Amino acid sequence: MWIKKRKDKILKICRAVIFIIILCFIVGYLSSVLVSKSSYSKVSPFLKEEENFDVLFMGISHMQVGVYPMDLWKDYGIASFNFGESGARLPYSYWALKNALDYTTPELVVIDVRRMDVNDKEYDDYVSTVFDEFPLSKTKYEAAMDLFGDWDMRLEFLFPFIKYHSRWTELDENDFTKELYRINQGAYSYPKESLHVAIPEEHQIISKDDKSEGGVLAQKYLRQMIELCQGQGIDVMLTELPYPADEEAQRLANGVADIADEYGINYINFLQMDGIIDFDTDMNDKSAHVNDSGARKITSYLGNYIKENYSVPDRREDKKYSSWNDVxxxxxxxxxxxxxxxxxxxxxxxxxxxxxxxxxxxxxxxADILRDERMKNLLMNISQHQDLTQLDAAGESREDYLLIVDNGSSKVWEGIGEEISPDLDTSFGRIENVADEDEEPYILIQGTDKSYFLNIGENSLIADIQIMVINNSSGEVVDMAAFNVDVRSDNISATRN
Structure with missing residues (x-):
């Protein structure tokens, strides 16, 4: 009899264990489906990387959109990750950094010091983007206890499923595939509907000696971030990325120099530097964030500075990092x-x-496009600000204009009116002026894969502007576009045909 009871007891225990396992599997799957995928797309490339990250970038949205890790990889071989995120003020950045250091040991941590005025731990929903994907750990528990004053928010922070359990009506196919759509190692690029070339707010650079200390809480967590890194032998660099800052924001940025001096670390205050970006071409909104053009300039400057001032290795020839080339x-x-x-x-x-x-x-x-200073600035921007000597003349004479920007060999060619007769070799093929059977001229580009042409003269009347884009890596033409100009009062724009 006792044997039967024992078997029944064991059977009940087994059923209970199996039920718990199945329940955990179901809850785990539902959690993975219901939890917002913003954190997965942001953080999973970091967590899945088997090799070490040599540089981490911390900060709010200015950092998120302002530094491109994959450009750093291409140009300098720097293996980096961008933890910048909207709303991630310094208390949250501190805990994001501490969580990250559980998984990697970088040579350098770069901290953007925007929002030194913060003097509270106000919770922002964007913080979920950084923390949701981090597994439960002692560090994450400590973060919850420090950042939140009540257990409801702590539990939601530690177990994201709790706050997302009612997302059924919001689900789409991405919730089931978990497609990685942030392929720039944590950085963010604006989608088409949010991408702009904004006209910036007017601002004046004040004296670097005009300073304010900022919030006590912001100073506390900035110091803790510096001390956390230095305690582990990790270099720290502070930045204030460029934007048209008002005077009070500049005073806060200037005050950070004293903290940098105190700890003996470098501080790049872009607000005190002129010419790193062009506010007429590089702002996505008028007051805060750069667009892709601005981000590439910031990234290039920081890449050069890091290579010259820190012992960060070039990983491009390291076989362990070969997957970065695929990314x-x-x-x-x-x-x-x-x-x-x-x-x-x-x-x-x-x-x-x-x-x-x-x-x-x-x-x-x-075409009225060359009469518009903003559009001329954008053309200058494409040429990497090499001198375009005939741009103004074309605008004044209203003659046609050809610009060839060969970034593969760092050369620029331009022609105006009857002088448009290129005969040159470029990194992507030979370009020459030829005529068809009716003696109508066109520009022939003999590319590495096939030949292309641009209509000129009377043949060009189908569009005001024609553009051909070449990928320097392959030498292939990757896009051909035609635009027509729309003139309304003082505003000149052009839309694609």
Missing amino acids: YKKYEEYKISRIKEQTSLDNYLMLLSDKNLSSCIYINEG
Whole structure:
């Protein structure tokens, strides 16, 4: 009898264990489906990386949109991750950094000091984007206890399923596939509907000696971040990324120099530097965030500075990091896809400001585009600010204009009116002026994969502007676009045909 009872007891225990396992599996699956995928797309590339990250970038949205890790990889071989996120003020950045250091040991941590005025731990929903994907751990528990004063918020922070359990009506296919759509190692690129070339607010740079200390809480957590890194032998660099800051924001940024001096670390205050970005071409909104053109300039400056001042290795020839080359190819494809989807000329030209792309741009005679200073600035921006000597003359004479930007060999060619007769070799093929059987001229580009042409003269009347874009890595033409100009009062714009 006792044997039967024992078997029944064991059977009940087994059923209970199996039930718990199945329940955990179901809850785990539902949690993975219901939890917002913003954190997965942001943090999972970091958690899944088997090799070490040599540089981590911390900060709010200015950092999130202002530094591109995959460009750092391409140009400098720096393996980095961008933890910048909207609303991630210094208390949250501190805990994001501490969680990250459980998984990697970088050579350098770069901290953007925007929002030194913060003097509370106000919770922002965007913080979920950084923390939800981090597994439950002692560090995450400590973060919950420090950041939140009540257990409801702590539990939601530790177990994200709790706050997302009612997301049934919001589910889409991405919730089931968990597609990685942030392929720039944590950085963010604006989608088409949010991408702009903004006219910035007016601002004046004040004296670097005009300072304010900022909030006590912000100072406390900035110091804790510095001391956390230095305690582990990790270099720290502080930044205030560029934007048209008002005077009080500049005073706060200037005050950070004293903290940097106290700890003997470098501080790049871009607000005190002129010429790193061009506010006329590089702002996505008028007061705060840079667009892709601005981000690439900031990234390039920081890449040079890091290589010159820190012992950060070049990993491009390291076989352990070979997967980064595959990620870069996806990133490159993503950049090109964004160019192809643009319908406004200003966004299109802004995205061509990329030293890894070359372009041929033909502007038909009489097109008002060259009378617009903003559009001329965008053309100058594409040429990496090499001197375009005939741009103004074309605008004044209303003659047609051809610009060839060969970033593969760092050369620029331009022609105006009857002088448009290129005969040159470029990094992406030979370019020459030829005529068809009716003696109508056109520009022939004999590319590495096939030949292309741009209509000029009377043949060009189908569009005001024609653009051909070349990928320097492959030498292939990746897009051809035509735009027509729309003139309304003092505003000049152009939309894609």
